[in-house]
Amino acid sequence: MSRYKPVHILPNAADFKREQFRRYLEKSGVLDTLTRVLVALYEEPEKPNSALDFLKHRLGASAPENPEIEALRCEVAEMKEKYEAVLEENKNLKSKLAQYEPPQEEKHGE
Numbered sequence: 001m002s003r004y005k006p007v008h009i010l011p012n013a014a015d016f017k018r019e020q021f022r023r024y025l026e027k028s029g030v031l032d033t034l035t036r037v038l039v040a041l042y043e044e045p046e047k048p049n050s051a052l053d054f055l056k057h058r059l060g061a062s063a064p065e066n067p068e069i070e071a072l073r074c075e076v077a078e079m080k081e082k083y084e085a086v087l088e089e090n091k092n093l094k095s096k097l098a099q100y101e102p103p104q105e106e107k108h109g110e
Helices: 013-028 030-043 051-062 067-100 104-109
Strands: none
Touching: 013 030, 030 051
């Protein structure tokens, strides 16, 4: 028979806070995201010179959109549409102009 009584160790406040924080990170997906990024770095055949830059780049790709970035993306999409419209207009104007210009061969003969 043992003379010692089992002692129940109660977690202290710091352990409790740490566990709450771990659960928060787990629920919000932070732990999964960090794990994926670290695994990607581990599996990288040629390790980058700066592991921190690698992590920043990979995390930036999966971070929520910055409103400024989204506004710039919209602006780029609008500019692409305008560019395509200008190209189409240019093509149409060239074909109309070609109707009024003599063929290239006749110009050289004069």
